[in-house]
Structure formats: structure tokens, C-alpha cells
Amino acid sequence: MIRKTIFAALALSLSATVVAAPDSYQDAFELNRAMYGKGHTFVWQGKEYSTDHPEEIEAAVEANAANAAALIASAKAKNAEVAKLNFEWKLTRDIIKKAEAAAAKGEFRKALNLAAQAKYHARMGIEQYHYAQANWHLSVPE
Amino acid sequence: MKIKTGLMLGAALLTAGIVQAADSGFDLETVNPEADRKALQAYFKERFPKAEIEDYVNGIYAVDAPSREQWEALEEFPPYEFDIEEGERLFNTPFANGKGYADCFENGGIGIRHNYPYWNKEQGTVKTLEMEINECRENNGEKPLRWSKGDISRISAYMAWTSRDMPINIQVPKDDPRALAAYLDGKKFYYTKRGQLNLSCANCHLQGSNIRVRADIPGPMLGQTTHWPVFRSKWGEMGTLHRRYKGCHRDSRSRPDQPQSETFRNLEYFQSYMNNGLVSNGPGSRK
Incomplete structure (x- = not known):
């Protein structure tokens, strides 16, 4: 009887895990990002993705003046877009x-x-x- | 006989139910300011059953007894008293051309605060009291005052003082759909989450009212605009409603709008309509 109860509880907890699994890529991404931060990979529906x-992927280029200037310009443009919507972040x-x-300063x-x-803030x-x-x-x- | 009475009673209750549950509306075709106002009062009646609706003009002090005790002690020597006196002096000081504020406003500017903000059909915009104080100055060759604090808040405080206990009476004229659009814009702003903290005004002042946010307790949405301008202990001075709007907007980690922007004026229009029937009790003192 005790063994049956343990099995039933185990089965229930397993099915709960299945139900709680993210059912969209966005949910899976956010869950993994929150748990592991950037620079990790996770599998969703059989495929591997980055957190x-x-x-951040855009920023993972050679650190030089041209690339920095391009990303800064891109962030400014995105921020102008969100400002136009009156949803700019502080x-x-x-x-x-x-x-x-x-x-x-060359950094x-x-x-x-x-x-x-900054570009991420604007996109959000x-x-x-x-x-x-x-x-x-x-x-x-109501 | 019993059946007929029962049916009539049922019909009456149904009608009452329909009236009470009227959709407050989320677009220009359906938005209904009166339904919004009634729904808000019903929300707070349910949320804080012991608080009287009329007492919401006192903000958080209507629902939090310990805060009220401190506030009542503070009100024994109101910190805004000198600002009212200075506001009266400024109000009665003639401009260089010999005219004064009294010449710009209905009834000489006395006992009119409770009608603000209002929809100006000719200009197609919401007019606030502070906006008209500065327009009065400019029309008489004077420089406008800074919007957030200082003399504008003192003059506004004096004018509010002369309207104390008068019922707030904000109109959304039915013959100009732009007025309803401005009201809807203010309503939408109030309920919209924004900023890095993803907070709406309603998150703190509706769902979050009288719930601790770090060391503070946000006041309820109902009655929020009745007592402005306010001497805020945190500021250590008088400030206008739009000064507080800017601070709140910034607190959500948004890049804030500026005082007297169209967005903030529409927000004041919506919020003030919600207070119709309550009395004007500015200026006030707050934590």
C-alpha cells in the first residue's frame, strides 16, 4: 500500500513536470535565461538554442572602433524608435x-x-x- | 401575486445589475466615464469595506489608521499654511501692466479649482489650472513660472484653498468626441505597464494600494487628485500634481514625460473625473 502511494506520488510529480514544461520558444528561452544567464545552451523541442x-550575439564581434560605432548607432536608432512610441526606458x-x-577611450x-x-532595453x-x-x-x- | 412581485423584483434587480455592470469601455465607441467612476468606487468599497467613499480625498489616510494618526498630528500645524499665504499675496500682486490673475479667471479665480482640468473645445485640448496661471502671465507680458514647484504651486495652493469642500465637477462634453478621446488616453495611460520595472499607475494605486512597496504604502487611486498641490515631506516643500506624475513615471524606470505635456494633462483629466462628487480639499500634506 505504501509502495503504491509512493509510485502514485512520483507519477503525479513527473506529470506535473511535463505540464510545467515551456510550450513556446519564448517561454523556454526566458526560463533558461533566468536560470543560467547568458552564454549557455538549452534544448527545446529537440533543437539546441543559446541563452x-x-x-549580445551582435556584440560578440571583434572589439574594434568600427564595430563599436556600428552597434552604438544601431542602439541609438532602436531607442529613437521606442521614444517615438513614448515607451523609452529611463x-x-x-x-x-x-x-x-x-x-x-578605446575600450x-x-x-x-x-x-x-542599450539596444536590448529599447527592444524590450x-x-x-x-x-x-x-x-x-x-x-x-468592471 | 407572489409570483408577479417576485418577477418584478427580479426584473428590477436585473436592471440594477445591468446598470452596475455597464462596460466601462476600452475604445472610443464604448468608453463610458460614468461606468468607470462607479466601477472604481465599487472596487474600493469591496476592497476596504470600512472606509467611507467621501474619505478617499485623504488618500492613504482613509485606509491606513497608523498613517492617519501621524498625518492628523501633522495637520495640526499644516506645513502648507505659509505657502497659502504667500500664494494669496502673489495672486493679488498686480502684473506690470496693472492687471492680475483675477482678471484671467472666471469669478476672479476664487472657488474654481474643483472645475479643473476641463476640456477646451476651441483649443481642442485639456486645460489645467497651472497651465492657465502661466497663460495668464504670458498674456499680460509676464514670464511663465516653472511648472513643478515654487510660485506656481503657491498660487495654485491659494486657489485650491478657496475651493475647499466644493464637489469636484469634471465634464467630458458629449458634443466633442476629442474630449472623450483625451479621457480615454488618460485612462489608457493609467492602466498601461511601462518602464523597466513594467509597472502601471494602477499596479501601485489600484491593486497595490495599502500594500507595502519597500518602506512605503501607495495610496488608493480614488481621490488621488483632490488635494493638489501638496506639501510633501519628502520634498520639504510644495509641488504640483505634474511634479508627482513625473516622479512616479520615473519611478517605473521610464524616461518621464514633462509637466503639462498632453499625456499628463489627459491623465489628470481622467483621474479628476474619477473623483467627481468628492470634494476638493487642496492643498494637502503628504509623506
Whole structure:
């Protein structure tokens, strides 16, 4: 009887794990990113993926002046896009300034990483805007 | 007879139910300010059953007894008293051309705060009291005042003082759909999550009201604009509602809008409509 109960509990916990498994790539990415940070890989539906954000992948280039300038310009453009939607985040402009200062001092790796962070902020702000358009009403009392 | 009475009662309850559950609306075709206002009051009645609706003009002090005790002690010698006096002096000091603020406003600017903000059909925009104070100055050849603090908040405080206990009466005119669009824009802003912290105004002041956020307790959304401008202990001085808007917006880690931007004026329009029927009790003092 005890053994049966243990098996039943085990079976239930296993099926719970299956139910809780992410059912979209986005969920799987966010789960793994939150658990392991950047620079890791995870498998979702039989395929291997990286936990790096697209901007971090963009920044993984040779650290030189041209690449740093290109990523900074790209981050600025993305931030202008989110500002137009009135969803700009507070720290982004400052991060871009820091990236420019690092590039000016010849610290190109630092500049690339900061520009990637700024571009990520901007992209998230744009995603937030689109989410808000569809969902803002959900907390309105009825 | 019993069946007929029961049916009539049922029909009456059904009608009441329909009225109560009227969709507050999320687009220009359906948005219904009155349904929003009633739904908000119903929300807080359920959330804090012991608090009287009229008491929400006192913000967090309507629902948190220990904070109220401290606030009542503070109000024995209100920190905004000198600002009202200075505001009155400024209000009555003539401009270089001999005219004054009283010449710019209805009823000489006395007892009008509770009608602000309002929809100006000719200009197609929401007008706030502070906006008209500065317009008055500019129309009379004076330089505009800074929006957030200082003299503008003192003049506004004096004008609010003359409107104390008058019921807030914000209109969304039905003959101009742009007014409803401005109201909807303010409503949408209030409920929209934004910034790196992904927070909406409602997250703190609706769902989060009277729930500790780090060391603070956010006040309820109902009654939020009735007592402005405010002497805030954190500031150590008087400030306008839009100063607080900017701070709140920044606190969500958004790049904040500027005081008197169209976004903030529409937000004030929506929030003030929610307070219709409550009394104007500015200026106030807050933590």
C-alpha cells in the first residue's frame, strides 16, 4: 500500500513536470535565461538554442572602433524608435553615453557590451508597447 | 401575486445589475466615464469595506489608521499654511501692466479649482489650472513660472484653498468626441505597464494600494487628485500634481514625460473625473 502511494506520488510529480514544461520558444528561452544567464545552451523541442539575447550575439564581434560605432548607432536608432512610441526606458540614453565614452577611450569590448544592453532595453520597450496595446484594459475594474 | 412581485423584483434587480455592470469601455465607441467612476468606487468599497467613499480625498489616510494618526498630528500645524499665504499675496500682486490673475479667471479665480482640468473645445485640448496661471502671465507680458514647484504651486495652493469642500465637477462634453478621446488616453495611460520595472499607475494605486512597496504604502487611486498641490515631506516643500506624475513615471524606470505635456494633462483629466462628487480639499500634506 505504501509502495503504491509512493509510485502514485512520483507519477503525479513527473506529470506535473511535463505540464510545467515551456510550450513556446519564448517561454523556454526566458526560463533558461533566468536560470543560467547568458552564454549557455538549452534544448527545446529537440533543437539546441543559446541563452544569449540577439543584441549580445551582435556584440560578440571583434572589439574594434568600427564595430563599436556600428552597434552604438544601431542602439541609438532602436531607442529613437521606442521614444517615438513614448515607451523609452529611463537608463537607456545614459547607457549609450557610457558606451560612447568607452569607445572614445578605446575600450571597445566595454562599448560593445554597453551598446548591446542599450539596444536590448529599447527592444524590450517596443515589445512592452505592443503588449500594452493589446492588454492594458485587463486591470480596469468592471 | 407572489409570483408577479417576485418577477418584478427580479426584473428590477436585473436592471440594477445591468446598470452596475455597464462596460466601462476600452475604445472610443464604448468608453463610458460614468461606468468607470462607479466601477472604481465599487472596487474600493469591496476592497476596504470600512472606509467611507467621501474619505478617499485623504488618500492613504482613509485606509491606513497608523498613517492617519501621524498625518492628523501633522495637520495640526499644516506645513502648507505659509505657502497659502504667500500664494494669496502673489495672486493679488498686480502684473506690470496693472492687471492680475483675477482678471484671467472666471469669478476672479476664487472657488474654481474643483472645475479643473476641463476640456477646451476651441483649443481642442485639456486645460489645467497651472497651465492657465502661466497663460495668464504670458498674456499680460509676464514670464511663465516653472511648472513643478515654487510660485506656481503657491498660487495654485491659494486657489485650491478657496475651493475647499466644493464637489469636484469634471465634464467630458458629449458634443466633442476629442474630449472623450483625451479621457480615454488618460485612462489608457493609467492602466498601461511601462518602464523597466513594467509597472502601471494602477499596479501601485489600484491593486497595490495599502500594500507595502519597500518602506512605503501607495495610496488608493480614488481621490488621488483632490488635494493638489501638496506639501510633501519628502520634498520639504510644495509641488504640483505634474511634479508627482513625473516622479512616479520615473519611478517605473521610464524616461518621464514633462509637466503639462498632453499625456499628463489627459491623465489628470481622467483621474479628476474619477473623483467627481468628492470634494476638493487642496492643498494637502503628504509623506
